[in-house]
Amino acid sequence: MQETQTFNIGQLVEEQRIGRFAIGLLLWCFLVMAMDGYDQTAVSFAAPAIVRDWHVNRAGFGPVFGAGLFGTLIGSFVFGTLGDRLGRRQAIILGGFVFGALTLASVWAGSLQQLMLLRFLAGLGMGGVVPNAVALVAEYAPKRLRATWVTLMFSGFSIGAGTGGFVSSALIGRYGWPVMFIVGAAGSLGVSLLLIFVLPESIKFLTVKRRAPAVVARLVRRLRPELIIPSDAQFVAEETPTKTHFAPKQIFSDGLRYITPLLWIVFISNSMALYFLQNWLPILIEGIGVAPKDAGIVTAMFSVGGVIGGLILCRFVDRHGVLAIISLPAIGCPVVALLGHSMSEGLLVAAVFATGFCVVGAQYGLYAVAGMIYPTHFRSAGVGTAISVGKIGSVCGPVIGGLLLATHLPSTQLFYAAAVPFVVATVFSTWLAMLYRAKFGAGHASPPSRATPISPQSVLGD
Numbered sequence: 001m002q003e004t005q006t007f008n009i010g011q012l013v014e015e016q017r018i019g020r021f022a023i024g025l026l027l028w029c030f031l032v033m034a035m036d037g038y039d040q041t042a043v044s045f046a047a048p049a050i051v052r053d054w055h056v057n058r059a060g061f062g063p064v065f066g067a068g069l070f071g072t073l074i075g076s077f078v079f080g081t082l083g084d085r086l087g088r089r090q091a092i093i094l095g096g097f098v099f100g101a102l103t104l105a106s107v108w109a110g111s112l113q114q115l116m117l118l119r120f121l122a123g124l125g126m127g128g129v130v131p132n133a134v135a136l137v138a139e140y141a142p143k144r145l146r147a148t149w150v151t152l153m154f155s156g157f158s159i160g161a162g163t164g165g166f167v168s169s170a171l172i173g174r175y176g177w178p179v180m181f182i183v184g185a186a187g188s189l190g191v192s193l194l195l196i197f198v199l200p201e202s203i204k205f206l207t208v209k210r211r212a213p214a215v216v217a218r219l220v221r222r223l224r225p226e227l228i229i230p231s232d233a234q235f236v237a238e239e240t241p242t243k244t245h246f247a248p249k250q251i252f253s254d255g256l257r258y259i260t261p262l263l264w265i266v267f268i269s270n271s272m273a274l275y276f277l278q279n280w281l282p283i284l285i286e287g288i289g290v291a292p293k294d295a296g297i298v299t300a301m302f303s304v305g306g307v308i309g310g311l312i313l314c315r316f317v318d319r320h321g322v323l324a325i326i327s328l329p330a331i332g333c334p335v336v337a338l339l340g341h342s343m344s345e346g347l348l349v350a351a352v353f354a355t356g357f358c359v360v361g362a363q364y365g366l367y368a369v370a371g372m373i374y375p376t377h378f379r380s381a382g383v384g385t386a387i388s389v390g391k392i393g394s395v396c397g398p399v400i401g402g403l404l405l406a407t408h409l410p411s412t413q414l415f416y417a418a419a420v421p422f423v424v425a426t427v428f429s430t431w432l433a434m435l436y437r438a439k440f441g442a443g444h445a446s447p448p449s450r451a452t453p454i455s456p457q458s459v460l461g462d
Contacts, residue, residue, distance in 0.1 A: 030156035037160030045168035049177040062402020065279040071123020073391030079128025080384015088136040098125025100188030131384030138371035147317035147368035162303025169296035262432040267390030269424040276397035305353035306360020325365040332358030333422035
């Protein structure tokens with residue numbers, strides 16, 4: 001009697017050749033992250049024009065920025081948990097439709113209060129996309145490339161955010177501030193519709209949850225087209241299958257008791273600086289005398305620098321793990337502090353670029369590290385919870401910025417304030433890295449130096 005062939009999903013993923021399936025997965029997740037990034041920052045680039053049209057105080061945008069980020073706080077947790085129950089794919093698509101529709105509704109806002117409510121509701125969907133996209137990509141990535149894949153995917157967020165600067169410079173003068181939301185909504189709804197047809201579900205998620213074996217078989221054939229997969233093949237995961245629902249205590253279990261809170265603190269401090277700068281830079285840059293048309297392009301350099309910083313950092317995360325995230329907060333502190341000093345426009349562009357390199361790059365590293373720390377059966381919830389807690393800093397950063405602007409502080413002191421969270425991030429990321437290595441060892445979430453050849457009858461056989 002012929003034995004049933006059993007395949008280890010983890011081993012199949014580790015030994016895959018990077019081809020059409022992997023490139024497609026990264027492209028689809030890149031696109032949805034690009035629209036998420038654009039929609040999150042659209043209101044920031046529209047804000048200077050809204051201030052002029054509505055004759056409102058610029059400090060009044062603090063609650064508007066904060067409301068959108070508070071929505072992402074709730075959305076990260078709710079959709080992260082949903083992703084661990086229904087699947088990463090469904091949560092991503094649903095989140096995309098939610099924030100696309102609510103971004104379109106922002107076109108008809110007539111007051112700061114209406115805009116604040118709409119940004120909060122859109123933020124629910126925006127927050128839901130990130131943890132599930134991180135989990136989906138991390139679960140298809142070989143361990144040696146996990147941080148790189150997550151960073152490549154998440155670079156879409158910064159590119160989308162930076163695109164807002166170019167759209168505002170090119171279109172707001174002609175069509176007014178609503179064009180920012182029209183462009184974002186059209187892109188988001190279009191991408192979400194596309195994902196229904198092209199985005200795969202996590203093969204590890206389906207295997208761990210013991211769902212849809214026929215779908216798993218099809219995904220395996222796409223992932224490893226060079227292998228012969230018989231129709232009666234069985235698939236097992238590296239991790240123990242579980243039918244229990246996520247419980248918050250899991251993110252503090254198995255060596256995570258102190259690692260999870262430290263990760264949260266670093267997320268909060270880095271997010272506070274990131275979203276202070278990301279939301280207020282367009283207004284602050286105009287405030288120091290840069291023309292509105294040029295201010296959008298200067299501010300876009302923040303996101304461009306972030307993409308490059310993240311891509312460089314991701315290779316260090318793949319090689320050195322959590323230890324790598326210490327570098328950019330330490331460098332970013334003096335860079336951000338110097339940003340408020342008088343300089344030429346050329347130097348200002350370079351300074352904004354360097355600021356994004358450090359600030360956004362550090363955030364990329366945190367997402368990649370969070371994807372390494374938690375196991376498959378609660379990875380979306382673990383990452384989503386970390387992102388949700390980090391949104392405390394995301395909400396506080398813009399709100400505190402608005403309060404500081406209301407006191408008419410000079411720009412130098414505003415940027416000194418933005419640099420303070422980087423001191424906190426540097427200290428606690430160092431502690432996190434040391435504790436992580438002590439608990440899990442330097443090789444945790446890293447592959448062995450040489451892969452073991454795949455055996456189609458590995459692990460189990462009937």
